[in-house]
Amino acid sequence: MNRTIDTTLPQPATSDSIAQALSLAIHKHRVAPGTKLGEDELAEIYGVSRTVVRGALQTLSHIKLVDIRRNKGASVASPSIIEAREVFETRELLEPRTARSAATRATATDIASLERHIVDEHAALEAADPGRALYLSGLFHTEIARIAQQATIAGFIETLIARSSLIIALYWRRESALCEKHAHHALVQALADNDEDQAEALMRSHLVDLHSALDLRDRNERTLSLKDALSQ
């Protein structure tokens, strides 16, 4: 359960290890949405045959981190605005309830683990490594789902967070603060206190904050605002 962030891979690399390495790279915004993922290229990088790479790409396509189109190959997914809205609406449906369960079940060990996450996250921000900070911020949420002991929901949340990373890469408003510094901390406090209502409420408002830091206006609204911007 002690997932490392290191990108080194076992020799020889397996489909799963490649999928994880790619997933991490996407999480950390080291590869942008839309980037082509050629099979030969990846096979060379990881020192395996295309067979293994294809397995990894198929895995990632199932969690919608990559798009595979027949005879066109794989590329990093690029969620539409509609998909982005759906992802956050779904998170707002699943995660508050999950935080509630986590509040009833959190042990001292769990709390310590979450606090360590927060420390790491702050350290990454200090070190001017926003990619890593974002990745850790996602891990924080999956960790809560794990604590809630709902493996099924945790699996769903994991894919939603993966997609959220793409959504943030595409639609994050520059002007909005990186925030949430306190949000996660307050949430841990509620979990430590086994305060279910508080945990659920905090998670809900945290997600709403995140959601509202995205620019999910559709193209029409966007061009209108562009027109506004240029008319000055």
Place this chain on the structure above:
Amino acid sequence: MNRTIDTTLPQPATSDSIAQALSLAIHKHRVAPGTKLGEDELAEIYGVSRTVVRGALQTLSHIKLVDIRRNKGASVASPSIIEAREVFETRELLEPRTARSAATRATATDIASLERHIVDEHAALEAADPGRALYLSGLFHTEIARIAQQATIAGFIETLIARSSLIIALYWRRESALCEKHAHHALVQALADNDEDQAEALMRSHLVDLHSALDLRDRNERTLSLKDALSQ
């Protein structure tokens, strides 16, 4: 969107078509949980190489319809009691809300489609084809998720229903009636009336009914009750 139930496959079969055919067979309880799915065997059946079959099996493993263990191969999944509980708890979390959305968005065409589903389902029951009835019953739920226009949630629900089919195969109480004949009909009525509250409530109670028709006691309770049964 007019998914056929026919099991004939395109020539040549593709990974997706094989995955769908296998999924259908599992849904209809034509293959039991735990059944070994040998690659060579399937390759011969569908007239393709193992490469294609492996793709299909990997797809099915992602929605947890099959278990793949390294160097051990694939077999039809066999959800534990804990997983079964989780699946139904998750459905109870997602589907009522989805039914609510569906109630606001359902068009006359949608209602007609759902009513056709119900007719087909009854026909299957009349024809003593419980497998097909069960499959159609699952389709009814995915159809509602589709009507709700929440593709993300619909995808989750689809995998939950697939797993429910396995759970029903494993844990359905013989003595419990096949029921739900009226449940689906009442739900369609609520959707047709755009009665959100009613749709949500009906879906919730329908799922609770389903859940309670399963025998999800753990082994200890089970053996105890066996003792009771024999002590008479």
Place this chain on the structure above:
DNA sequence: GAACACAAAATTGTATACAATACAAGTTAT
């Protein structure tokens, strides 16, 4: 110079061959 046609290159999809692992049966030793 732009648009189309066609050929060449690159990339993906599938099949097959080979390597590695697991399983089962039979053998030997204690």
Place this chain on the structure above:
DNA sequence: ATAACTTGTATTGTATACAATTTTGTGTTC
């Protein structure tokens, strides 16, 4: 007789070869 070992078979994992499709580049025509 049982346990451990060995060997043979079956099955899965991976690499490579070939087929099919898309993309790219070039030349021709208007």
